[in-house]
Amino acid sequence: MAEQRAGTATGDGLSAKERMKIDRVRMPEQDATARSGNFAEVNQGLDEERARLEAQRCLRCKNPPCVNGCPVSVRIPEFVSAIADGDFQRAAEVMRVDNALPATTGRVCPQEVQCEGSCLRGKKGDPVAIGWLERFIADWAAEHMPPESPPQTCTGFHVAVVGSGPGGLTAAGELARMGHKVHIYEALHDTGGVLRYGIPEFRLPKAIVDREVENLRNLGVEVECDVVVGRTLTVDQIAVDYDAVFVANGAGLPMFLGVPGENLKGVYSANEYLTRVNLMGAWKGETDGTPIARGETVVVFGGGNVAMDSVRTARRLGAEHAICAYRRTRAEMPARVEEIHHAEEEGIEFHFLVAPLEILGDDHRWVRGVKLQKMELGEPDASGRRRPVPIEGSEYVQECDIVVVALGTVANPLLTEATPELQLNKWKNIVVDDRQATTMEGVFAGGDIVRGGATVILAMGDGKTAAHSIDEYLRDKTPKGPPTC
Amino acid sequence: MFPVVSNEEIAPQLHRMVIAAPRIARARKPGQFVIVRATAGAERIPLTIADYDSDAGTITLIIQCVGVATQRICAVPAGGELRDVAGPLGQPTEIEDWGRVVCVGGGAGTAVLFPLAKALAEAGNDLTTIIGGRTDEYVILKDELSAISTRVLITTEDGSLGERGFVTLPLKRILDDPAQKPAAVYAVGPVPMMKAIAELTRPYAVKTIVSLNPIMVDGTGMCGGCRVTVGGEVKFACVDGPEFDGHEVDFDELSERQKMYQELDEHGCRLDKQVADLAAAEKKD
Numbered sequence: 001m002a003e004q005r006a007g008t009a010t011g012d013g014l015s016a017k018e019r020m021k022i023d024r025v026r027m028p029e030q031d032a033t034a035r036s037g038n039f040a041e042v043n044q045g046l047d048e049e050r051a052r053l054e055a056q057r058c059l060r061c062k063n064p065p066c067v068n069g070c071p072v073s074v075r076i077p078e079f080v081s082a083i084a085d086g087d088f089q090r091a092a093e094v095m096r097v098d099n100a101l102p103a104t105t106g107r108v109c110p111q112e113v114q115c116e117g118s119c120l121r122g123k124k125g126d127p128v129a130i131g132w133l134e135r136f137i138a139d140w141a142a143e144h145m146p147p148e149s150p151p152q153t154c155t156g157f158h159v160a161v162v163g164s165g166p167g168g169l170t171a172a173g174e175l176a177r178m179g180h181k182v183h184i185y186e187a188l189h190d191t192g193g194v195l196r197y198g199i200p201e202f203r204l205p206k207a208i209v210d211r212e213v214e215n216l217r218n219l220g221v222e223v224e225c226d227v228v229v230g231r232t233l234t235v236d237q238i239a240v241d242y243d244a245v246f247v248a249n250g251a252g253l254p255m256f257l258g259v260p261g262e263n264l265k266g267v268y269s270a271n272e273y274l275t276r277v278n279l280m281g282a283w284k285g286e287t288d289g290t291p292i293a294r295g296e297t298v299v300v301f302g303g304g305n306v307a308m309d310s311v312r313t314a315r316r317l318g319a320e321h322a323i324c325a326y327r328r329t330r331a332e333m334p335a336r337v338e339e340i341h342h343a344e345e346e347g348i349e350f351h352f353l354v355a356p357l358e359i360l361g362d363d364h365r366w367v368r369g370v371k372l373q374k375m376e377l378g379e380p381d382a383s384g385r386r387r388p389v390p391i392e393g394s395e396y397v398q399e400c401d402i403v404v405v406a407l408g409t410v411a412n413p414l415l416t417e418a419t420p421e422l423q424l425n426k427w428k429n430i431v432v433d434d435r436q437a438t439t440m441e442g443v444f445a446g447g448d449i450v451r452g453g454a455t456v457i458l459a460m461g462d463g464k465t466a467a468h469s470i471d472e473y474l475r476d477k478t479p480k481g482p483p484t485c
Numbered sequence: 486m487f488p489v490v491s492n493e494e495i496a497p498q499l500h501r502m503v504i505a506a507p508r509i510a511r512a513r514k515p516g517q518f519v520i521v522r523a524t525a526g527a528e529r530i531p532l533t534i535a536d537y538d539s540d541a542g543t544i545t546l547i548i549q550c551v552g553v554a555t556q557r558i559c560a561v562p563a564g565g566e567l568r569d570v571a572g573p574l575g576q577p578t579e580i581e582d583w584g585r586v587v588c589v590g591g592g593a594g595t596a597v598l599f600p601l602a603k604a605l606a607e608a609g610n611d612l613t614t615i616i617g618g619r620t621d622e623y624v625i626l627k628d629e630l631s632a633i634s635t636r637v638l639i640t641t642e643d644g645s646l647g648e649r650g651f652v653t654l655p656l657k658r659i660l661d662d663p664a665q666k667p668a669a670v671y672a673v674g675p676v677p678m679m680k681a682i683a684e685l686t687r688p689y690a691v692k693t694i695v696s697l698n699p700i701m702v703d704g705t706g707m708c709g710g711c712r713v714t715v716g717g718e719v720k721f722a723c724v725d726g727p728e729f730d731g732h733e734v735d736f737d738e739l740s741e742r743q744k745m746y747q748e749l750d751e752h753g754c755r756l757d758k759q760v761a762d763l764a765a766a767e768k769k770d
Contacts, residue, residue, distance in 0.1 A: 187571065187703075187705055188571075188703065188705075189522060189529070189568070189569040189571070197703075197707075225569070226569050226570060226571040227508070227571070228571055228572065228574065228705060231512065231572060231573055231574060232508050232509060232512060232571070232572065232573070233508060233512070251707075252706060252707070253706045253707070253709065253721065253724070254707070254708070254709040256709070256712075256719065262719070263712060263713075263714060263719070263738055263742065265741060265742060265744075265745040265748070266745075268710070269708060269709040269710075271707050271708050271709060272702055272708035272709055272710045275702055275703060275707065275708050276702060276708075280528070280529070280702065281526065286526070287553070288526075288527070288553040288554070288557075289526060289527070289528065290528045290529075290702070291746045291749060291750075293745070293746075293749055364741075364748070365738075365741040366748075412705065412706050412707070413706070413724065414705055414706065414724065
């Protein structure tokens with residue numbers, strides 16, 4: 001039925017009433033049982049027909065609330081109506097201007113609290129699947145459009161970007177398109193930051209990260225790995241050779257629970273667990289690669305996206321019982337709705353309203369279980385969420401082989417400790433103004449090193465803002481070195 | 486890519502490699518380490534920078550080839566390249582002029598000790614160095630350490646070189662002699678050795694600094710795999726260390742955590758065996 005209608009409708013010919021009659025498309029997914037045993041991507045992507053039909057659901061609002069809901073203000077109605085018209089090239093061109101990494105954000109943005117959360121159609125029924133359309137057009141462009149060519153202009157300015165995560169990649173792309181020569185320094189041996197070490201293959205295939213980086217190289221951006229800024233080179237040293245610096249070195253040190261038994265064998269921070277599996281490829285199980293401990297029962301503490309990534313990874317590594325233990329309820333979980341939904345389909349077990357008291361070990365100091373206490377929701381706390389309160393005498397033991405702690409991170413000190421000119425806040429994050437400028441001349445910063453734990457799209461927004469601020473900052477300057485473009 | 490300038494085996498399964506890494510050679514301080522991968526797909530291995538030449542732009546690493554990843558590093562000949570060398574990482578050693586200092590190195594740990602000893606000597610310390618090894622073959626950097634120490638004492642477990650026994654023997658004599666008692670002891674070696682030294686110096690209240698080598702992934706503070714308990718607090722060896730006050734370190738915990746993947750392999754093998762046994766039993770039925 002639905003396909004038939006898509007075939008007969010031409011984008012702009014529809015009335016609002018007709019648009020309202022179209023139901024939200026369903027994302028083709030890999031079967032839940034099958035995917036619980038592999039690392040291939042869960043969502044299979046929309047085909048052209050489904051994408052056009054979904055795009056026709058957009059009401060083309062005069063003052064589109066979705067654009068305000070987007071941290072980088074993608075002109076959503078414009079690209080969506082181009083999809084509805086079947087003009088995918090135009091849709092991709094609109095997207096390319098506004099969003100440097102659409103294949104990534106289409107997959108990992110929390111759309112339900114951003115664009116889709118603001119969509120008028122969501123007031124009565126389902127919002128337009130903006131995220132899926134974004135992903136569709138990004139994947140279409142990768143397949144059908146020639147790679148972007150380097151810009152014709154050359155300003156002669158050199159800009160250094162510290163970190164190749166979403167913030168750094170976005171800033172690098174924007175700056176390169178403006179005609180500045182960009183050099184990215186990455187601390188790890190591979191690019192992408194959290195997109196590579198944090199987000200699993202089944203949610204964001206690494207081929208996409210490779211593609212985004214390759215695209216930057218086509219624009220003339222240089223990428224250098226194994227440079228730990230703050231250690232290998234300092235920001236001061238970099239600032240001598242470059243006209244401006246953008247610092248986006250990312251999240252930092254993992255937080256732990258602070259309960260007894262946390263250093264037992266088999267206890268991981270989510271950062272370590274995911275880095276071993278994603279960046280180091282431990283999931284491939286190669287004998288000469290980086291190892292990962294697998295277990296029949298894995299308990300993951302936390303309720304955010306990182307907790308979901310960890311517990312779903314545990315399941316794929318063979319855990320019969322992959323348990324998410326969270327101290328509030330499903331409604332308070334900060335994870336993307338789609339991730340929770342996918343996790344449930346994959347047989348992830350949820351223990352809500354529990355807090356860890358102790359991690360229990362065996363005679364060989366391996367984890368054998370966790371001692372949990374049941375909680376109930378009390379009065380709202382500072383975050384507006386109801387505070388969990390322990391229920392006396394409700395302790396119980398959940399046996400397990402592996403524990404993963406996904407409680408967030410604190411600022412990484414490597415760069416900031418070596419750069420005393422940078423003003424930090426009380427959490428040791430870099431202080432910036434609304435232009436992403438730091439207290440150090442010519443040095444801008446963004447992403448998690450500024451915000452603490454945030455999202456991919458917010459880091460990208462910072463990168464975009466910083467690129468424009470840097471461009472403005474450079475306008476009345478003279479390049480320090482000879483032009484290299 | 487990082488060119489290998491030279492590679493020699495200085496003791497059984499122990500290689501000394503000189504690597505071109507000009508930025509690291511310039512930035513490094515004693516006590517710091519690098520993360521190395523020979524090839525794509527290999528594990529990230531933390532290795533202490535044993536020596537450096539900032540003019541030549543090289544660093545020296547001493548590598549014990551015990552696992553697949555370290556064997557791959559050691560297999561890269563002079564003229565070859567290492568895919569990744571990142572650093573310098575970790576906090577530099579706090580070098581002071583203590584007056585009289587004893588440095589103790591055990592096995593491959595002597596390589597980690599060398600840059601500290603060198604810096605301590607340069608700071609004006611009267612340096613006694615004790616090197617221990619299983620046999621004479623495993624006693625390394627004897628000449629290099631002799632050049633910077635007031636004296637060098639050697640112990641081997643079989644008596645094939647120097648005194649027969651462990652490094653704690655000469656150390657105890659030194660601690661007992663008021664004319665020789667040091668203001669500080671630096672010890673680097675296997676965990677049981679560092680633990681024994683910390684226990685030995687504790688009653689003498691001699692400051693004892695040890696360099697720890699827990700399991701690590703990124704080496705930049707991101708994973709927390711290298712956490713150790715020091716004075717009842719959790720520290721990350723990669724950003725807070727690798728050197729700590731030996732009297733405060735929970736060595737038993739460290740020793741257990743180091744064995745994690747080794748035991749996992751053994752456990753895996755046991756499981757495989759059980760499965761095979763079960764299958765065999767089923768066949769019989």
